[in-house]
Amino acid sequence: MNIELTAKEFRRLLDMAYIGNWILNSTRGNDRISDYDEVESKLFAQCIKYGMHALYEIKDGEVLPSRAFSEGGIHEAIMDYEDTVFYEILAEELARRDMNFAPISQENFDELANRIDEYIEEFERNGVENISLN
Numbered sequence: 001m002n003i004e005l006t007a008k009e010f011r012r013l014l015d016m017a018y019i020g021n022w023i024l025n026s027t028r029g030n031d032r033i034s035d036y037d038e039v040e041s042k043l044f045a046q047c048i049k050y051g052m053h054a055l056y057e058i059k060d061g062e063v064l065p066s067r068a069f070s071e072g073g074i075h076e077a078i079m080d081y082e083d084t085v086f087y088e089i090l091a092e093e094l095a096r097r098d099m100n101f102a103p104i105s106q107e108n109f110d111e112l113a114n115r116i117d118e119y120i121e122e123f124e125r126n127g128v129e130n131i132s133l134n
Contacts, residue, residue, distance in 0.1 A: 007050065014055065017043050018065055018074055019081075040065070091119035 005013060021040045025032045045063040047056040057066040095115035102108055122130065 087123045091116045
């Protein structure tokens with residue numbers, strides 16, 4: 001298979017591959033899904049051919065994203081995503097709790113959505129500052 005990409009498009013593809021592999025494997029410890037590591041390695045190996053030396057490093061014969069790549073802002077994008085997902089899940093869980101975890105139906109969907117929106121607004125204003133556990 002051949003795909004033609006500009007240098008900028010290839011760089012974006014590296015970002016997407018890294019982010020995807022991070023999401024799939026970063027919490028797995030020694031139980032990583034090696035297929036994704038291998039695809040990521042193949043993509044970063046293309047950096048050698050195109051002179052993108054700052055983006056890769058070779059460790060134990062494997063081509064990996066370089067420290068410069070991984071510390072160059074990609075984790076800020078991952079953290080933004082994680083923060084958004086955290087607050088969205090928390091808002092939904094709290095809203096569902098407030099409704100005694102009633103099954104979602106046409107009758108209560110608007111109420112659930114409104115409660116979620118209220119929690120999201122609170123989190124946008126104050127983060128987790130006002131959350132307390134009893």
